[in-house]
Amino acid sequence: MAAVKFMLNGKAQSVDTAPAMPLLWVLRDTLGMTGTKFGCGMALCGACTVHLNGQPVRACITPISTVAGKTVTTIEGLSPDSSHPVQLAWVEADVPQCGYCQSGQIMTAAALLAKKAQPTDADIDEAMRGNICRCGTYDGIRQAIHRAAAMQRQGGAK
């Protein structure tokens, strides 16, 4: 097993695990970063969404070997103090219920806003339909994304 080196939330990281081990379990079990959640293991629910070189990916099907030399951002690294516009908007709209899917929802939403500063409802549907919420917070998620977009436009935090 050769060590895999990558950037994790702005810091150099090296892990020595089986190359096929998914990033999700490296984060959760090897590194103890439990903000990224396990939901399905098959990229069907979005709970494990992280950013890989800025793109949203499902960590549960991303072998650690494919992460070598790349940049990973997890919910813990989205902002140092919950000040990312998406996080601020999530708090304002009081989105979560059980909260388990919300790390993945927030990471997917942040990636959407990085690509589209002013997403339409159709853009939100397309970007977010891969993220399941069993509590049904979808209305709050939609409102919060629009709110975060407005914050970004007004040059709010970050």
Place this chain on the structure above:
Amino acid sequence: MNRRSFLRTTAAAAGGLFVGFQIPRVEAAATTPIKLNAFVHVGSDDNVTLFIHKAEMGQGTVTSLSMLLAEELECDWKKIRTEFPGVDREFGPNQGVVGSQSIRSSWESLRRAGATAREMLIGAAAQQWGVDRAQCRAENNSVVNTSTNARLSFGSLAEAAAKQTAPANIALKDPANFRLIGKSTKRLDTPSKVNGQASFGIDVRLPNMQYAVIARCPVFGGKVASFDATKAKAVPGVKSVVQVPSGIAVVADNTWSAVEGRRALTVQWNEGPIGSVNTPAITKSFADSMQQPGAVGRKEGDAATALSGAAKKVEAVYEVPYLAHAPMEPLNCVADVRADRCEVWASTQGQSSARAEAARITGLKLESVQVYTKYMGGGFGRRARADYIGEAVEVSKATGVPVKLTWTREDDMQQDWYRPASYSHFTAGLDAEGWPVAWATRIACAPFGGIRDGLSRTGVEGVSDIPYAIPNILVDYHAVDPGIPVSYWRSVGYSQNTFFAESFLDELAAAGGKDPVELRRRLLANSPRLLAALNLAADKAGWGKPLPAGRGRGVALSNNIGSNTVQIAEVSVDRGKVKVHRVVCAVDCGHVVNPWGVEQQIQSGIVFGLSAALKGGITINRGRVEQGNFDRYDVLRIDEMPKVEVHIVPSQAAPGGIGEASTPGIAPAVCNAIFAVTGKRIRKLPLKSAELA
């Protein structure tokens, strides 16, 4: 070591050493808060810690129970932090969250606990000032001397207050003076749920902990005949393979290695008696039972005679499938079994039953077992069972190390305790004017929640207690048990029976030439609260007013968990595809603690019920569940979310429940709307596009 010091030391160890343990909303207290009673601790730094003896699965208990305590305590909302205590008799004989009971069972007791702590703080202040306590009142985390306007902070009074005895018979506030209860309040747990810090059961990590998965027989009730662990043990990271009562546990130094090890395991199963059961055979066994009378769930008047004399007869058969709970956080549990004690960390709806299960397996006294409550990533009734807790305890006991047991999504979906499949036959009679005069329902499903004289109350609830004034009613029941494990699923029997009853009532309206709302109004003439909710929903939804072409409205009502809801759904059907555009829900749940919480739960219950109505179905083949993940057991997605409007009926009545209030009504509201727009009656769920194309 006495029990108190055991609790204190383990709690301190958990807070100090373990990564990922409960993160309070605000930074940890600088000093140990002083206990005023089981629910209220006050620190000399003026922070107030509220102990939430229930559990949080999204339903908002952390916030709403804090509101009850804080209302009487007169503390500063910004200075509170919350904690889940362990299991303790001072929190009642059965700690847990089932049946939407949290507010109902705490409404009086937690306000009283807040008032008692307040009176102790007042007593301490009065003593310090040397004045009569009547001269003091509490306000904003302080006690005020009303003659001098002097103030003492709660923090400065805490130590002396702990030595005070609270006066008996403290009068609780007049609701007119509530400053928190009844006001929409943001959730206390939100900040920790937007940055990955909220700690769920699956996030617990202990020193030297190992990770386990269990291979279980794919057929319910099957047992291990033999197994070969050679290849499993050769998988890198696998530490051990042990047999436990539910199967073979593979234990590794991470979850993924444990799953890989399980993949490499060879197990011969003795499948047991239901290895040939399948869904068509189950449906046939239900249908066959319909010929004979069953155990009576309700009998009023003489339905048979009234039916034979009716001007018009309406008959229909309804059926629904098994359903999985599929909470987003797959089941898991961390257990650490030692010779003299056992500790369990779990996202569970049943802390007391979890503790009892751990005690049973370890042979330890209850006092030597502690259960630490973690946030649940959804529960929906599944986490009321202690099976997964017991498994983790078994594996830790067998391996001698702390273990985190994780169920994969496939384990979760294929080894659930399902919402039972159910089958029902309805007959009703209308008089010459088209009004119902007789109603007879026969239901077949597996018994759950206990059976008495052949009757499963939960199997008939939602039909046996319909609130409609129909003079002749007969509801009977057959316990037909195909051997698939069944249990509580959000809203329990109402989840299927309200669909049956409210759809069939809609059939009666159509057969009698009545408007569905008009028919309900007439039959609810003597039920003022339901009638008020119906009228509010009809008004807000614009019932009877024109709709865009291709849209229809459907109405349905439910009265479960002590609350009434009326839903009106607006639906269109395009080439067989159902789109739910809008749902108006009027809810009367008695005195509301947190209106925002009510709104969240109504939305949540609707999404849960709509997922099941549109997509949900567990089918059985050769004694096995055919679905394993969200590809074949899909749920509602954001692009399918209707606009939900919640209207609360103002009420001073005792609080009802809310977590399960809106789940039953959404399926019949949608199906009745489909009838309105297409003329097709849906009698079987989930909706299949083929039926509507």
